[in-house]
Amino acid sequence: MKHFFRVAVLVAILTVLIGFGLDNSGYMPALASVQGAAIDALFRKHIWVISFLFSLISGFMLYSFVAFRRKPGEEGDGDHFEGHTGLEIAWTILPLGIVLYFAFLGAAALAETRRADPNAHKVTVVGSQWSWRFDYEDYGFSSTELRLPIDQQSLLTMTSTDVIHSFWVPEFRLKQDALPGEGMERELRITPTVIGDYKLRCAELCGLEHAYMVSDVIVMEVSDFEKWVAEQTEGPSDDPIERGELWYEQYGCQACHSIDGSDRIGPTWAGIFGTEELLTDGTTIVVDREYLIESIVDPQAAIVEGFETIVMPPTGDSMTEEQIHDIVDFIESLAE
Ligand code: CUA
Numbered sequence: 191m192k193h194f195f196r197v198a199v200l201v202a203i204l205t206v207l208i209g210f211g212l213d214n215s216g217y218m219p220a221l222a223s224v225q226g227a228a229i230d231a232l233f234r235k236h237i238w239v240i241s242f243l244f245s246l247i248s249g250f251m252l253y254s255f256v257a258f259r260r261k262p263g264e265e266g267d268g269d270h271f272e273g274h275t276g277l278e279i280a281w282t283i284l285p286l287g288i289v290l291y292f293a294f295l296g297a298a299a300l301a302e303t304r305r306a307d308p309n310a311h312k313v314t315v316v317g318s319q320w321s322w323r324f325d326y327e328d329y330g331f332s333s334t335e336l337r338l339p340i341d342q343q344s345l346l347t348m349t350s351t352d353v354i355h356s357f358w359v360p361e362f363r364l365k366q367d368a369l370p371g372e373g374m375e376r377e378l379r380i381t382p383t384v385i386g387d388y389k390l391r392c393a394e395l396c397g398l399e400h401a402y403m404v405s406d407v408i409v410m411e412v413s414d415f416e417k418w419v420a421e422q423t424e425g426p427s428d429d430p431i432e433r434g435e436l437w438y439e440q441y442g443c444q445a446c447h448s449i450d451g452s453d454r455i456g457p458t459w460a461g462i463f464g465t466e467e468l469l470t471d472g473t474t475i476v477v478d479r480e481y482l483i484e485s486i487v488d489p490q491a492a493i494v495e496g497f498e499t500i501v502m503p504p505t506g507d508s509m510t511e512e513q514i515h516d517i518v519d520f521i522e523s524l525a526e
Pocket residue numbers: 317318319320354355356392393394395396397400401403
């Protein structure tokens with residue numbers, strides 16, 4: 191009996207150490223959806239059962255290695271055992287009960303992830319070899335990135351134009367295949383809980399570039415989401431300054447030029463309009479319309495002192511004349 195007591199203590203200690211270690215090992219990225227909470231709760235229970243089963247086996251083994259090792263001079267065979275009916279019944283009934291219990295928990299978690307909100311935002315997710323498209327049919331536009339409002343449920347309807355893909359954002363925990371064919375649509379409901387940028391990865395081997403079938407997922411404040419939807423549906427605004435701000439973001443100007451005076455690789459746009467600047471050739475210029483247009487079209491033509499080592503790409507090449515004028519209007523609006 192003292193052996194059983196010692197083994198029980200050993201198993202209990204091992205279970206706590208392993209279970210606590212695994213539970214706190216950060217084996218999953220931070221949770222970012224309501225539905226994922228049910229999955230995480232399930233994972234945690236599994237972790238503890240796994241820790242106990244592992245400790246049960248390795249605990250008995252470790253103890254036996256030490257307590258029942260051969261003594262010096264011992265030559266005979268060990269005791270002979272002929273089964274143990276009680277033990278056999280126990281190790282059949284107990285695991286059966288645990289498996290049934292987890293089947294119940296799994297079904298409950300599945301139901302939890304499918305709880306429907308009638309006001310859910312509808313987005314159709316279309317997988318293709320090898321990219322994702324998101325159709326916001328209620329608003330009548332499509333996007334290459336998935337933007338979702340925080341704390342509101344989105345109903346994603348999955349489909350595919352060719353082969354089976356799989357929608358997977360690890361922080362949301364849920365995964366759903368996107369199947370090709372009429373009537374093969376599958377649904378997934380997600381209520382994001384943390385503002386931020388995530389990656390959607392295809393989780394079904396779908397061909398040569400499967401590994402690169404990645405899209406941006408952006409969880410936004412509801413007001414930002416509504417603003418984004420309005421921008422997508424209304425087209426460019428009538429106000430050249432607002433358009434200029436949009437080009438500032440879309441053409442990547444913001445990577446090098448701040449609009450709040452802070453330092454980035456290039457000069458900030460805040461208050462730059464109308465100032466006098468010393469050029470690298472020793473002359474001075476006034477930052478006016480003409481100089482700004484030249485700087486966008488031919489960035490290396492006249493460089494302001496202190497920025498001579500920075501090579502700006504000729505961004506103007508990919509913009510229309512009107513867009514360049516919009517940008518200059520936007521810079522002028524930042525003069526105050
Ligand atoms: Cu699509 Cu893998």
